[in-house]
Amino acid sequence: MSQTLQGIWLDGSVDPHFHGRNSIAEGDGRLEIILPLAAVEHESIVLIGNTNPPLLTATEASQYISEAYRHLPGGVFPRLYAAPLLTDRTTPTMIYEMRQCRRVAFIKGFLSGVSNDGGHNVSNVRALQATLIACHDNAIDAPPLPVHWHMERKFDAHGSVIEMREREWYAIENDLALVLEIDPEGSHTVKHVSDARTIDRLRCYREKGFTVYAEIASHYLVRCHEDLYEGQGGGTAFNAHDLCWPIYKSRASQLALTRAALTGAAEGWAFFGSDCACHKNDPTRESDSKITQRGVVCGGTAILPAVSKSIVIDLFVRNGEALSLDAFLSGNARRAMGLPPADTNALYVREERTIPESLNRKGVHIRPFMAGETYHWVRKE
Ligand SMILES: [Zn+2]
Secondary structure, X not given: OOEOOOEEEEEOOEEEEEOOOOOHHHOOOHHHHHHHHHHOOOOEEEEEOOOOOOOOOHHHHHHHXXXXXXXXXXXXXXXXXXXXXXXXXXXXXXHHHHHOOOXXXXXEEEEOOOOOOXXXXXXXXXXXXXXXXXXXXXXXXXXXXXXXXXXXXXXXXXXXXXXXXXXXXXXHHHHHHHHHHHOOOOEEEEOOOOOHHHHHHHHHHHHOOOEEEEEEOOHHHXXXXXXXXXXXXXXXXXXXXXXXXXXXXXXXXXXXXXXXXXXXXXHOOEEEOOOEXXXXXXXXXXXOOOEOOOOOEOOOOOOOHHHHHHHHHHHHHHOOOHHHHHHHHHHHHHHHHOOOOOOOEEEEEEEEEEOOOOEEEOOEEEOOOOOOOEEEEEEOO
């Protein structure tokens, strides 16, 4: 990597957290809109398996990736991988098939009751011990399978609803602790860390020798909880298109996450993940849109791939840490997932661009995160 005043060469990056959704032929259409935008930014992309139908096996993951390749623009050749979902019904045999499938990068676990998983989730971590150990035992001659977690809990051990801003921390204190107790040799990543306490806990676990990683999504670097209610012209309003799970935490947590990105990049335990998770903009729909006919708003930000990457470049350059960008955007995730080293690079230059108000294609409309605002780093070649 070399840096000039206004430009920077970066290794081919990895987005280990991309919700490609489904194609028009499958009754959706978000795949055609959003995947080509990621394909020009990243060398490797992991598509998360909460699709319709969900990806629960190696075969389903492989078929979905074959379909996704058909929607890439000409001239770009990213490597696409899938992350099937870990559920109460995932068996060691299913894990062995995933370990032998070169299109599976990791398995993704949602704890029940929190996110958009269609009911395909984990309700009993302890009951999955054999499945978790199968991710890395030597019963077969195949690479280990890392486990990535949406570490939030909606209900506590007594069945009471946990306060929204405590949900990640509750899961870290209880579920992550249990995961590492029953599977101390496994590789476990906490996706989209939102809480400063999670970072401290992950550091403690690493000092004890556990293989744990923090994935940090760009929107948590530029938003805190109060920003959700920042209306135009200094008023108060709810910014539905910024909403995502886990919910944003305090400004102090946001600052801690920016520090964690910078130091964790250099120390090898933090990496980027976009969590680009768009919903259609169609308030006439009963479901499956950002704001439904009934006024229900779902989590998930349509952060454009170029924007999520630009936010990271901007943060590292402003803090004099540009030399750690390749670790954060590429090397650390590759090591954590066992992906090959980058074999491409790309030039990013400092240039102001405005984020469009809407993406539209064949009747599908998506309002991007930070629509109308500017971003500062653009891919040139
Ligand atoms: Zn996600």
